[in-house]
Amino acid sequence: MKISKAIFYLIILISFLLQTACNQAVQNDRNVEKNISVTDFRGKEINLSKPATRIVCLIESALSGLYMLNAENRIMGIPSAVYNESAAAQYAVLDQRISDKKLSSPGNWDFLSMEKLVALQPDLVIIWASQQESIEAIEEKGIPVYGVFLRSFDDIYKEIDDLGKLTETSPRADSIIGFTKHEVAGINLKLPAKKQKSVYFMWSQGLLETSGTSSTANELIELAGAKNACQEPQEHIVINLENLLQWNPDVIVMWNQYPKNPDDILNMAELQNVNAVMHNNVYELPPVFWCDLWTLKFQFAAKHLVNYCAADNSEKFNLDLEKEKMIFALYGEKGEELIK
Amino acid sequence: MNKRLLIILLYILPIPALLVSLFIGPSDAASGGEIFKSVFGFLSGESASGNNPELLNAVVFDVRLPRILLTFLTGSALAVSGCSIQAIFRNPLTDPYILGLSSGAAFGAALAMALVFIPVQLSAFVFGLLAVGLSYFVARKNGNVSVISLILSGIIVSGIFTALLTVVQYFSDPFKLQSIVHWTMGNLHNAGWKKLQSSFIPILAGILIMFIYRWRMNVLALGDDEARTSGINPEKDKLLILLAATLASSSAVAVAGIIGLYGLIIPHIVRMMIGPDNQQSIPLNFVFGGTFLLMIDNLSRTVSGFEIPIGVFTMLLGAPFFIYLIKKTNIGWEQ
Numbered sequence: 001m002k003i004s005k006a007i008f009y010l011i012i013l014i015s016f017l018l019q020t021a022c023n024q025a026v027q028n029d030r031n032v033e034k035n036i037s038v039t040d041f042r043g044k045e046i047n048l049s050k051p052a053t054r055i056v057c058l059i060e061s062a063l064s065g066l067y068m069l070n071a072e073n074r075i076m077g078i079p080s081a082v083y084n085e086s087a088a089a090q091y092a093v094l095d096q097r098i099s100d101k102k103l104s105s106p107g108n109w110d111f112l113s114m115e116k117l118v119a120l121q122p123d124l125v126i127i128w129a130s131q132q133e134s135i136e137a138i139e140e141k142g143i144p145v146y147g148v149f150l151r152s153f154d155d156i157y158k159e160i161d162d163l164g165k166l167t168e169t170s171p172r173a174d175s176i177i178g179f180t181k182h183e184v185a186g187i188n189l190k191l192p193a194k195k196q197k198s199v200y201f202m203w204s205q206g207l208l209e210t211s212g213t214s215s216t217a218n219e220l221i222e223l224a225g226a227k228n229a230c231q232e233p234q235e236h237i238v239i240n241l242e243n244l245l246q247w248n249p250d251v252i253v254m255w256n257q258y259p260k261n262p263d264d265i266l267n268m269a270e271l272q273n274v275n276a277v278m279h280n281n282v283y284e285l286p287p288v289f290w291c292d293l294w295t296l297k298f299q300f301a302a303k304h305l306v307n308y309c310a311a312d313n314s315e316k317f318n319l320d321l322e323k324e325k326m327i328f329a330l331y332g333e334k335g336e337e338l339i340k
Numbered sequence: 341m342n343k344r345l346l347i348i349l350l351y352i353l354p355i356p357a358l359l360v361s362l363f364i365g366p367s368d369a370a371s372g373g374e375i376f377k378s379v380f381g382f383l384s385g386e387s388a389s390g391n392n393p394e395l396l397n398a399v400v401f402d403v404r405l406p407r408i409l410l411t412f413l414t415g416s417a418l419a420v421s422g423c424s425i426q427a428i429f430r431n432p433l434t435d436p437y438i439l440g441l442s443s444g445a446a447f448g449a450a451l452a453m454a455l456v457f458i459p460v461q462l463s464a465f466v467f468g469l470l471a472v473g474l475s476y477f478v479a480r481k482n483g484n485v486s487v488i489s490l491i492l493s494g495i496i497v498s499g500i501f502t503a504l505l506t507v508v509q510y511f512s513d514p515f516k517l518q519s520i521v522h523w524t525m526g527n528l529h530n531a532g533w534k535k536l537q538s539s540f541i542p543i544l545a546g547i548l549i550m551f552i553y554r555w556r557m558n559v560l561a562l563g564d565d566e567a568r569t570s571g572i573n574p575e576k577d578k579l580l581i582l583l584a585a586t587l588a589s590s591s592a593v594a595v596a597g598i599i600g601l602y603g604l605i606i607p608h609i610v611r612m613m614i615g616p617d618n619q620q621s622i623p624l625n626f627v628f629g630g631t632f633l634l635m636i637d638n639l640s641r642t643v644s645g646f647e648i649p650i651g652v653f654t655m656l657l658g659a660p661f662f663i664y665l666i667k668k669t670n671i672g673w674e675q
Contacts, residue, residue: 007551007623008548008551008552011544011547011548011551014544015540015541015544018409018536018537018540019537019540019541021405021533022533022534022536022537022540023537107529107647111522111529111647111649112529112647113366113529113641113647114403114407114529114530114531114532115365115366115367115370115399115403115404115641116366116367118367118395118398118399118402118403119367119368119369119370119395119399121395128515130453130515130516130519131519132452132453132459132460133460133461133523133527133530134530136530136532136534137530137531137532137535140402140532140533140534141398141402141403141532203514205514234511235513236512236513236514238510
């Protein structure tokens with residue numbers, strides 16, 4: 001037989017073998033007893049036969065939620081960013097395994113090592129709902145995936161409530177949600193439109209990166225009794241400097257963006273006619289661990305905003321006390337070490 | 341080295357490469373020792389061996405094997421398509437992306453990621469095909485398609501889709517933006533049986549057509565007039581080969597993301613090793629293209645604790661090897 005014919009038949013044979021292998025491998029959908037059932041942010045029902053005990057959490061904010069729920073013993077994998085980012089020191093306090101760098105990290109939410117993830121034998125993976133391809137690949141291996149997509153503070157409550165159900169820590173979830181709602185009720189300022197200050201929220205990517213009206217940043221600003229300078233509908237938006245000059249915000253709030261600080265903004269020649277710069281109202285929120293807008297700690301960021309926007313520059317909240325109260329309520333015993 | 345021996349070696353190379361790749365991975369759960377223990381246990385009749393046979397099976401057969409097969413097919417598809425396109429265009433600087441395939445696919449994938457409800461793979465495949473189709477019809481004039489106008493229209497269509505991709509990136513939030521950028525660097529880390537199942541038929545079908553038409557590529561490489569003299573309809577054959585190359589490479593790009601310049605470099609490497617005869621170089625691009633990408637992927641998934649995009653390694657390793665071959669041999673196009 002000629003080599004060309006041999007190769008032709010070989011390709012046909014490979015096709016047949018691949019089809020057989022794929023068919024066998026793909027038919028691994030498991031029938032799960034529906035003892036625990038929640039609907040994630042994709043609208044997909046997640047069914048577990050028993051509470052999750054081996055969780056790989058690839059979202060830093062959800063990881064924070066798991067520690068608040070005292071479910072740290074169920075965490076088997078974390079995002080690699082936790083080891084590198086500014087919050088590493090706080091997580092090292094919360095979990096000795098992170099301090100010893102012994103808690104596995106199969107990657108971040110987007111670039112993950114599927115092999116490392118499977119080797120952790122998780123019974124639940126928490127990942128951003130927008131990571132379609134990764135979710136498909138994980139679910140194909142029979143591992144349940146809880147997809148997260150946060151657009152509002154109500155979404156954060158839902159996430160914590162769901163995680164409570166999935167980890168059998170619902171009473172704790174109810175407790176910390178209740179605490180947060182109580183604190184939020186104490187903040188919620190309803191000021192007449194005329195008295196509302198306009199706030200420009202500046203993300204860490206740079207001066208011109210902000211959030212529009214369908215965002216947690218917008219909700220935060222409104223919670224503090226102010227109005228968002230950016231009234232565009234987008235969640236994230238890169239604006240033109242002319243927009244910023246035209247909006248002329250009363251306050252500029254910077255997301256924590258070391259090594260930049262408010263002085264950098266105050267010294268920008270092109271911003272010298274902006275109200276916020278003229279009146280020295282440029283502030284930087286504390287590091288992300290203390291006021292992450294995608295966790296129940298958003299309340300602390302809101303309290304900062306209330307102080308930033310106070311009409312007479314008087315501080316409505318004693319932020320040190322508020323921080324202690326929140327950390328003790330959300331992290332329990334470990335709170336004291338965290339505060340130190 | 342003796343050319344015949346080299347060709348035999350190249351044909352045999354995929355077998356050890358595929359087997360060795362099964363033993364390579366970042367997890368200790370399926371180390372070489374564990375796999376040997378498991379295989380030995382199986383051969384000696386023991387039902388289960390090793391520390392955790394279920395985990396071993398999951399890692400080897402659900403994670404590594406589909407990824408290895410998909411990587412091999414992706415490398416083969418890009419190399420064979422690149423070789424065919426260089427042959428029919430009689431231009432050594434072309435590759436499967438020249439007609440806007442990568443830009444179209446990247447835009448399709450980005451659109452799907454931004455809008456969530458469209459499957460990424462399907463969208464990348466459709467827009468990849470759309471870009472190539474658009475390039476072809478823009479270049480078509482009075483029923484004829486000249487090579488120059490086809491390449492130029494490819495550059496224009498590619499530019500349009502790159503601009504559209506930028507628009508999608510501009511309006512995406514940072515998380516989606518990061519995913520889009522990562523997809524364009526190569527996306528084999530999400531490989532699985534479903535992806536393999538959805539892609540291997542079009543990839544192999546495209547490769548099979550190019551394989552059948554490989555001797556005609558030699559005739560087409562002589563020029564259209566010479567091809568007609570030999571009784572070949574060059575327009576029809578070029579279109580068919582182009583369709584086959586697009587089918588194979590767009591299916592590969594849809595599942596693996598964009599692996600830059602692979603379809604340009606590998607055909608040249610093969611040509612430098614065995615000469616310009618497409619009868620030989622098409623099947624050798626299949627085996628060498630697959631094997632080389634497999635070896636690069638082995639590096640990308642083991643060199644650090646987390647995944648490094650394969651597109652980075654194809655350039656970092658492929659380019660020096662390519663430069664070495666340029667220095668050692670001649671480019672092989674004029675032979």
